Amino acid sequence: MSIPLLPVLPEIALLTAACVILIADLFIPERRRHWSYWMTQAALAVTAWIVVVTVQVDVVKAFNGMVVDDNLADLLKFCALIAVSLMLFYGRAYLSARGLFRGELFVLVLFALLGMMVMISAAHFLTLYLGLELLSLSLYALVALQKESRAPSEAAMKYFVLGALASGMLLYGISMIYGATGTLELDRVAEAALGGRGNTKLLLFGLVFVVSGLAFKLGVVPYHMWIPDVYDGAPTPITLLVGTAPKLAAFAITLRVLAGALTSLEYDWQGMLIVLSVLSMVLGNIIAIAQTSIKRMLAYSTIANMGYMLMGFLAGDRNGFSAAMFFTVAYVLTSVASFGMVLLLSRAGFEGDRIDDFKGLNQRSPWWAFIMLLVMFSLAGIPPTVGFYAKFTVIEAAVNQNFVWLAVIAVLTSLVGAFYYLRIVKLMYFDDPVDDAPIVAPGDARALLSANGLALLVLGILPQPLMGLCALALTQSHF
Amino acid sequence: MSYLSLAIWIPIVAGLATLVVSRDRDASAARWIALAGALAGFLVTIPLYTHFDTTTSALQFVERREWIPRFDIYYFLGVDGISVLFILLNSFITLLVVWAGWEVIQVRVAQYMAAFLIMSGLINGVFAAQDALLFYVYFEAMLIPMYLIIGVWGGPNRVYAALKFFLYTLLGSLLMLVALIYLYNATQSFALQDWYQVPLAMVPQTLLFVAFFMAFSVKVPMWPVHTWLPDAHVEAPTGGSVVLAAITLKIGAYGFVRFILPIVPDASHRLAPFIITLSLIAVVYIGFVALVQSDMKKLIAYSSISHMGFVTLGFFLFSQLGVEGGLLQMISHGFVSAAMFLCVGVLYDRVHSREISAYGGVVNTMPKFAAFMMLFAMANSGLPGTSGFVGEFLVILATVKVNFWLGFLAAITLILGAAYTLWMYKRVIFGPVANPHVAALTDVNRREFWLLATVAVAVLAMGVYPKPFVDVMHVSVQDLLAHVAKSKL
Numbered sequence: 001m002s003i004p005l006l007p008v009l010p011e012i013a014l015l016t017a018a019c020v021i022l023i024a025d026l027f028i029p030e031r032r033r034h035w036s037y038w039m040t041q042a043a044l045a046v047t048a049w050i051v052v053v054t055v056q057v058d059v060v061k062a063f064n065g066m067v068v069d070d071n072l073a074d075l076l077k078f079c080a081l082i083a084v085s086l087m088l089f090y091g092r093a094y095l096s097a098r099g100l101f102r103g104e105l106f107v108l109v110l111f112a113l114l115g116m117m118v119m120i121s122a123a124h125f126l127t128l129y130l131g132l133e134l135l136s137l138s139l140y141a142l143v144a145l146q147k148e149s150r151a152p153s154e155a156a157m158k159y160f161v162l163g164a165l166a167s168g169m170l171l172y173g174i175s176m177i178y179g180a181t182g183t184l185e186l187d188r189v190a191e192a193a194l195g196g197r198g199n200t201k202l203l204l205f206g207l208v209f210v211v212s213g214l215a216f217k218l219g220v221v222p223y224h225m226w227i228p229d230v231y232d233g234a235p236t237p238i239t240l241l242v243g244t245a246p247k248l249a250a251f252a253i254t255l256r257v258l259a260g261a262l263t264s265l266e267y268d269w270q271g272m273l274i275v276l277s278v279l280s281m282v283l284g285n286i287i288a289i290a291q292t293s294i295k296r297m298l299a300y301s302t303i304a305n306m307g308y309m310l311m312g313f314l315a316g317d318r319n320g321f322s323a324a325m326f327f328t329v330a331y332v333l334t335s336v337a338s339f340g341m342v343l344l345l346s347r348a349g350f351e352g353d354r355i356d357d358f359k360g361l362n363q364r365s366p367w368w369a370f371i372m373l374l375v376m377f378s379l380a381g382i383p384p385t386v387g388f389y390a391k392f393t394v395i396e397a398a399v400n401q402n403f404v405w406l407a408v409i410a411v412l413t414s415l416v417g418a419f420y421y422l423r424i425v426k427l428m429y430f431d432d433p434v435d436d437a438p439i440v441a442p443g444d445a446r447a448l449l450s451a452n453g454l455a456l457l458v459l460g461i462l463p464q465p466l467m468g469l470c471a472l473a474l475t476q477s478h479f
Numbered sequence: 480m481s482y483l484s485l486a487i488w489i490p491i492v493a494g495l496a497t498l499v500v501s502r503d504r505d506a507s508a509a510r511w512i513a514l515a516g517a518l519a520g521f522l523v524t525i526p527l528y529t530h531f532d533t534t535t536s537a538l539q540f541v542e543r544r545e546w547i548p549r550f551d552i553y554y555f556l557g558v559d560g561i562s563v564l565f566i567l568l569n570s571f572i573t574l575l576v577v578w579a580g581w582e583v584i585q586v587r588v589a590q591y592m593a594a595f596l597i598m599s600g601l602i603n604g605v606f607a608a609q610d611a612l613l614f615y616v617y618f619e620a621m622l623i624p625m626y627l628i629i630g631v632w633g634g635p636n637r638v639y640a641a642l643k644f645f646l647y648t649l650l651g652s653l654l655m656l657v658a659l660i661y662l663y664n665a666t667q668s669f670a671l672q673d674w675y676q677v678p679l680a681m682v683p684q685t686l687l688f689v690a691f692f693m694a695f696s697v698k699v700p701m702w703p704v705h706t707w708l709p710d711a712h713v714e715a716p717t718g719g720s721v722v723l724a725a726i727t728l729k730i731g732a733y734g735f736v737r738f739i740l741p742i743v744p745d746a747s748h749r750l751a752p753f754i755i756t757l758s759l760i761a762v763v764y765i766g767f768v769a770l771v772q773s774d775m776k777k778l779i780a781y782s783s784i785s786h787m788g789f790v791t792l793g794f795f796l797f798s799q800l801g802v803e804g805g806l807l808q809m810i811s812h813g814f815v816s817a818a819m820f821l822c823v824g825v826l827y828d829r830v831h832s833r834e835i836s837a838y839g840g841v842v843n844t845m846p847k848f849a850a851f852m853m854l855f856a857m858a859n860s861g862l863p864g865t866s867g868f869v870g871e872f873l874v875i876l877a878t879v880k881v882n883f884w885l886g887f888l889a890a891i892t893l894i895l896g897a898a899y900t901l902w903m904y905k906r907v908i909f910g911p912v913a914n915p916h917v918a919a920l921t922d923v924n925r926r927e928f929w930l931l932a933t934v935a936v937a938v939l940a941m942g943v944y945p946k947p948f949v950d951v952m953h954v955s956v957q958d959l960l961a962h963v964a965k966s967k968l
Binding site: 377 | 546547550590615616619626637642645646649653654661
């Protein structure tokens with residue numbers, strides 16, 4: 001019996017590339033380090049290409065139901081690849097200036113990405129856990145990569161301890177689900193739970209732990225404590241990595257576990273998600289106001305945004321899931337650009353991560369001020385940026401399921417959110433610059449960041465392509 | 480492309496071109512491109528009037544394209560007798576604003592002009608949109624340029640004013656977004672025409688009324704959510720004040736006739752006494768508040784709130800006279816408030832003070848200017864023969880028909896309006912020359928002269944012969960009232 005490799009071809013390609021780069025980097029002299037960098041970019045490009053050419057309409061399961069390849073997976077993997085590639089482009093100058101432009105970084109980034117891709121394709125609790133750990137362990141190491149300074153080590157320590165706790169909870173929950181249903185394959189779990197076989201009480205207990213584990217990975221209140229510290233302490237490109245692509249993977253596993261395996265417990269997880277969602281929207285937005293570091297502010301903004309995302313999720317139908325997916329993709333696109341802007345302002349010996357560093361940006365460079373303006377309004381959800389449609393779709397999903405009160409909370413908290421996003425705009429446009437250093441960045445990063453920022457506007461004027469793609473990916477998917 | 484699309488996109492494209500083409504060192508290019516864009520934007524709106532069919536209330540100049548099929552959202556433009564005049568008004572005011580900022584604005588000229596042009600296109604979109612989400616997108620996007628205009632080119636307290644303006648209006652419009660989505664779920668459509676037909680029970684109608692009311696009453700602004708307006712007006716540059724008073728306030732009132740009355744008629748009828756009370760408070764109380772202002776811009780800001788109280792009062796009387804009077808008042812106030820702010824701008828550019836006490840005896844040094852301001856002050860107090868009279872008179876007539884004492888209260892504004900406007904005029908213009916600044920004033924230059932003359936012609940024309948304006952809106956208002964009279968329960 002031959003094993004079909006096509007569904008996992010992107011993962012195989014990426015793993016091979018990571019191993020090749022790991023070894024090749026040993027023989028590349030220090031001043032030629034950009035070779036490894038370009039090999040990494042090439043690996044990402046090739047993998048993205050494979051993802052695109054292997055797109056098929058059918059849902060394919062492989063390895064005895066361990067992994068699944070569907071359009072949902074293809075789209076999310078493609079987005080994750082783009083996000084990681086952009087992170088390397090934007091972060092290159094920053095990493096070089098701080099001695100982090102090293103082979104380990106590239107390999108760890110690739111392994112983290114591999115972990116995400118495995119999570120996205122997981123059709124079995126073990127595959128899911130495997131991907132999650134691969135991602136988490138790579139990220140712990142990446143956060144701590146800057147050995148000589150204290151903050152990253154501290155952040156990595158916190159991340160590791162809390163992350164291990166969350167993994168433990170997830171695993172514990174999985175074990176109870178196994179106890180209740182006798183299987184770890186997501187489809188079989190769904191069958192068993194739907195058929196009323198298995199111990200419902202045990203299943204519910206398992207659900208609580210699984211939801212906690214997932215909530216930790218998404219970073220929603222009250223499992224959010226790691227986010228501000230890790231975002232703030234990690235080197236900015238790593239913050240970008242932690243804050244963007246893994247959200248796509250977390251979305252995928254949440255979808256496959258809650259909407260797929262545990263769909264019969266919808267009523268129960270819906271209640272839990274409501275609590276998580278409301279707490280995140282309220283706390284995330286309110287605490288963000290008090291921040292003076294832009295990375296910390298964006299951390300709380302992430303928490304709030306994941307709260308909005310869950311709002312689409314808890315609607316519990318395909319309409320809601322596609323809204324949540326559109327939200328996640330739009331959020332990742334915006335978030336990448338926001339950290340890209342922080343990286344653009346940074347230079348050797350200057351982090352550019354205080355909110356005040358954005359003062360007078362319009363006078364220093366009208367173009368970058370405009371891009372940051374788009375990013376901020378997109379995060380605030382003001383049209384004509386893609387962030388508006390992201391919020392619009394999830395609110396629509398909630399209202400559609402008669403959660404009007406939730407929609408009202410969402411819009412009121414986003415009013416609070418508008419306050420701190422507007423403050424950045426205010427600093428850029430209304431204040432005088434405190435720092436007159438020219439903004440230097442490699443040409444490719446500038447071009448991509450400009451394109452990234454403009455994409456927020458273009459998708460804000462014509463959202464249908466991405467919205468339709470998300471809806472299509474969900475109808476052609478397996479969960 | 481229809482004329483409406485052109486009216487929306489020509490200013491926006493011209494605004495972007497201004498940004499791209501000119502750097503700050505070369506401001507004259509920015510000015511000329513902006514002027515060309517504003518002029519072209521105004522010219523394409525003229526056919527909207529000349530080709531307008533006044534015998535029907537159906538939508539005209541319709542353009543409908545698929546935009547977001549996922550939610551059945553269309554790029555759906557069209558105007559009827561109610562909205563068409565505001566597109567003309569807005570394009571006209573934009574032309575004035577570009578002209579008014581010609582040499583006054585010296586910092587970041589390109590960005591200034593671009594902000595106004597883009598905002599002008601978006602506002603035309605607000606008035607032309609027949610799809611609720613399209614309306615919402617224009618309605619919200621408009622906040623961004625206005626926020627920047629107040630914050631970048633405004634006065635000393637501009638940051639506070641800009642933020643207050645933005646958050647106040649955002650609060651209202653976000654609640655409206657929920658209402659829009661609710662209606663979408665009820666009808667599976669975002670087309671306003673479908674919403675006019677959908678039956679709604681009283682409770683949803685009331686909640687929808689509240690949500691829409693939050694959005695539009697802040698924009699109008701009605702008492703007691705008016706407090707952002709004096710701040711925004713005072714801090715904004717002259718052009719910003721002009722657009723705020725002349726156009727954005729009208730969007731709030733327009734929302735009442737476009738959304739609230741036809742979509743939730745029963746709630747509107749039931750809550751009409753509430754709106755009428757708030758309107759009368761605005762008319763009378765805010766009139767008194769205007770009386771004691773020492774800052775000219777603040778005074779005109781309060782006078783705007785008082786005048787807009789007339790508009791909402793007229794709408795909720797549900798009579799032909801009242802609604803037409805309200806709409807005429809909106810257009811007239813567009814001209815008059817723009818003119819008043821331009822006048823204050825002329826003085827401010829010379830003396831750099833908005834305090835009434837900083838002036839006195841201006842007529843001795845600026846006779847031409849004094850004559851213009853006299854006309855506008857008269858129009859602001861509602862003198863017959865000026866545009867200010869027509870709308871107020873119709874609304875007062877309509878109010879008296881409903882209840883004499885309500886009409887009496889509303890009519891007080893004619894006295895109050897005259898009192899605060901003319902008293903300010905007297906203190907600023909007449910008397911002996913107050914100080915060396917006033918003695919050193921030079922009269923209006925050619926640009927300012929023609930600017931004020933253009934508005935003066937509009938104010939007089941509308942005051943003497945309002946028929947063309949009434950003709951355009953007559954049938955649409957008639958059908959609107961017939962629709963509102965039917966219960967949707």
